Amino acid sequence: MRITFCCTDTNAEPWLMGLRQALPQAQVELWVEGAAPADYAVVWAPPQRFVDEQTQLKAIFNIGAGVDALMKLQLPAGVPVVRLDDAGMSVQMAEYVCHEVIRHFREFDLYSAAAEAGQWSYRKPRRRDDFPVGVMGLGVLGQRVARALQSFEFAVHGWSRSPKSVPGVRTYAGPEGFLDFLRASRFLVCLLPLTPQTQGIMNHASLSQLQPGGYVINVARGAHLVDADLLALLDSGPLAGATLDVFRTEPLPADHPFWAHPRIHITPHTSARTLRDHSIAQIAGKIGQLADGVALASIAGVVDLPMGY
């Protein structure tokens, strides 16, 4: 069995070593133009010429949860794409989102500023019920985040494409449920895949529906958010702040107004990192299953190509 590795912005060597260790029977090689055809590919944002050349692939494994970069390519018909299914990401995402929700709710930035000024000063406790959280996307990551928020007794609302039942979460589905979902939320957490349907979903019209003092947490993709609309709503009053982990251009350009905005918190696309050892174990396990003839339908993380996620 041949495995080809083609991941942009990734230090290939430890991945190659890990995959070789996990699949000793396989020949695992870094892709170069003109390389021999492989059976399986391990990729992150590969170039079009990679898929054009690798014409014998039985499956493509993406070393991230989001497949939007792959969906921009002309993929060969009939070749399944398998994304990471959690692989240690959901606990990181739960930490990140809870940290940001709690930081804002408990006004910890103001306490930090007071401490820096040498002031021992209390703030009036805020009512948790006044800070319902809306989670857009109730998949692997969204459901884990919803559960984590519930453990801190926040009211959690969730929105997905198809109807869902998630214990303790008030759920809404489809375009018909979107307005009610937004109006029920003060925090808005984006954990949607980036598809033509979700691109620009956080815009002036939708963000204006959040409860007063709304707070946006984007941990999905930069193109879910219309940057100028967020800035306008922060500066004109209805939104209290935002935490952004993902951006339309990454790294975020030095002159982007987000950097200097006092109520925007920025992190460098780090809310849930690909954990190499977890990911190699997951991918190697699935390659083994496919090679043993296990049905694709029983493998978690197979992308619905027409849906784009």
Ligand code: NAP
């Ligand atoms: P997932 O399991 O596929 O879940 C996606 C959820 O979004 C599902 O609940 C799906 O609804 C919903 N959805 C999709 N299209 C929708 C639409 N048009 N309207 C309403 N809901 C829609 O994905 P995941 O593993 O949770 O990951 C979510 C995203 O997080 C990834 O695509 C990636 O972009 C992002 N991510 C970011 C980081 C980071 O470090 N910042 C790390 C990992 C992932 P159904 O359940 O009805 O299908």
Ligand code: GLV
């Ligand atoms: C990271 O953004 C991922 O999609 O895994």
